[in-house]
Amino acid sequence: MAPSARGGRSRLRLAVTAVLAGTLLLTAACSGSDDKPSWQGGGAGAGASTGPEESTSTAPAPALSTVAVTSPAADATSVELWSEVKYNSEDPANTEVKVTNAKGKEVKGTVDKDGNLWRPSESLAWGTKYTVTVSTPAADGKQNSATSTFTTMKQPANLVRVSSFLADGQTVGVGMPLIMKFGRPIPEKYRAEVERRMTVTATPAQEGTWRWISSTEVHFRPQTYWKANSKVFYKVALKGVKLGDGWYGRSDLTVDLKIGRELIMTVDNKTKKMTVKENGKVIKTIPVSLGKKSTPSSSGTMVVMEKAAHTIFDTTDEDPVNGYKTPIDWAQRITYSGQFIHAAPWSEGQQGRRNVSHGCVNVSEALGEWLFGKTLMGDVITVSGTEEKLKNGNGWTDWNMSYEEYKKGSYLK
Structure with a gap:
């Protein structure tokens, strides 16, 4: 009987506990006392109604997004004119950066929101104080911001x-x-x-x-x-x-x-003719005389570098013995070394037949004037079939090589 009695007492204690718990719950639900229960956030129990003035619950305040200017350092001096502004922000997507000069005028720049950088779009002024303002929206609708100043370098002597x-x-x-x-x-x-x-x-x-x-x-x-x-x-x-x-x-x-408009001149030593195309259509074929074997014209692609309706070719400084001074009409320079397209009335009988020039492209007086009136600086002339190849650098020889070769002269890889 002892085990049974002990089991009975255990069941009795459980029953008493359950009754007491039920009493506590009932009291909490029905009591009109001002005492508040310690559960449910200190509010009323289920089914109870309370007015706003009775509620003690409060929503957590949103955290502020902090911002700071990190570079240039505050009050820095001798800052270079193209310096970037660096900053910290916990809300990069909504961060605004403004840089103003001493008069309050905003400086043009671009913002890299991923890198937290502001870059000037134009050079800053020498020896000038600037103010940086970095800001993000705050919880109360105002701006959460940070400011910093810096001064650029003085104008150097060099x-x-x-x-x-x-x-x-x-x-x-x-x-x-x-x-x-x-x-x-x-x-x-x-x-x-x-x-x-x-x-x-x-x-x-x-x-x-x-x-x-x-x-x-x-x-x-x-x-x-x-x-x-x-x-x-x-x-x-x-x-x-x-x-x-x-x-x-x-x-x-x-x-x-x-x-x-597009104007291309093509000279073929075999035919001793220049073909002139404007916007892809042939507009003139001109007989020419190129450089004789001792002073050949250069084969390659050149452009018109300068034009003179009337000038004098003087080579006596270079060659006092065999040099010459000759008045020239309708001259268009195509190399630094002195090759031109120009009128040569003295060789009109040879043009289209034989090469007798000192390296220039000789044309008649009339056609020289006509061509001079059609061309612009930068128009293209390609000469082919002569004894000498054009040396790169002898004029604006930018088109005398492939684009792939040309790109090798860039330092941006």
């Missing part, structure tokens, strides 16, 4: 002049390279950065590349000849850019020009 051969408003031929020149040699380690800061925009769009002709000259050409009647805009943003040995770019510049 500045490199950067110039464009072409100017605004010019109309040039389809073979015209864009030519930039520098006032001092640019070390190789800086040339890639220089190229990155020289941008070319053509309308319609056309692929192209820069090529370094020397340490002080760089050209740009498209993959094929410029499309006729294109618009070309290029920007050179080198003010304040390091150009080696303590030297900096002096200024920025832009050029806006137009490409004219």
Whole structure:
């Protein structure tokens, strides 16, 4: 009987406990006492109704997105003109960055939200204080922001002049390279950065590349000849850019020009004729006389570099004994070494039959004038079948090589 009695007492204790628990629950549900139960967040029990003033529950406040400017350092001085602004943000997608000068004018720039960077779209001014403001929306609808200031470097004494051969408003031929020149040699380690800061925009769009002709000259050409009647805009943003040995770019510049109709001249030594095509159609065939064997014309692709309706060819400085001074009409230079297309009335009887020139492309007086009136600087002339090949660099020889070969002269790989 002992085990049974113990089991009975256990069941009795369980029953009593259950009754007490039920009493507590009933009391909590029905009591009108001001005492609040400690469960359910201190609120009323199930089925109870309370007004807003009786509720003690509160929603957690949203965490603020913190922002900070990390570079340039606060109150930094001697900051370079193309320095990026770096910042931290817990909400990059909604972060705004504003840079203003001492007069409060906003500086143009672009924001890389993935990299937390602001980059200037144009060079900053020498010796100028700037304010950076980085902000994100805050929980109360206001801006959560951070500000910092920095001052750019003073204008240095060593500045490199950067110039464009072409100017605004010019109309040039389809073979015209864009030519930039520098006032001092640019070390190789800086040339890639220089190229990155020289941008070319053509309308319609056309692929192209820069090529370094020397340490002080760089050209740009498209993959094929410029499309006729294109618009070309290029920007050179080198003010304040390091150009080696303590030297900096002096200024920025832009050029806006137009490409004219397509005019291509083709000279064949076998036929002693020049074929002139405009926009793909033959408009004239001209008898020519090229360089004799002792002074051959160069075979290759060249462009018209300069034009003079009337000039004098003087070679006496180079060759006092056999040099000559000769008045020339309708001259169009195609090489640095002195090869021209020009009128030569003294060789009109030989034109189309024999080569008697000193390397130039001789045409008649009348056809020389006609051709002179048709051409633009940058128009293309290709000569073939002569004893001598054109040497690259003897003029604007940008088209005397394949595009793949041309690209090798760029430092952007």
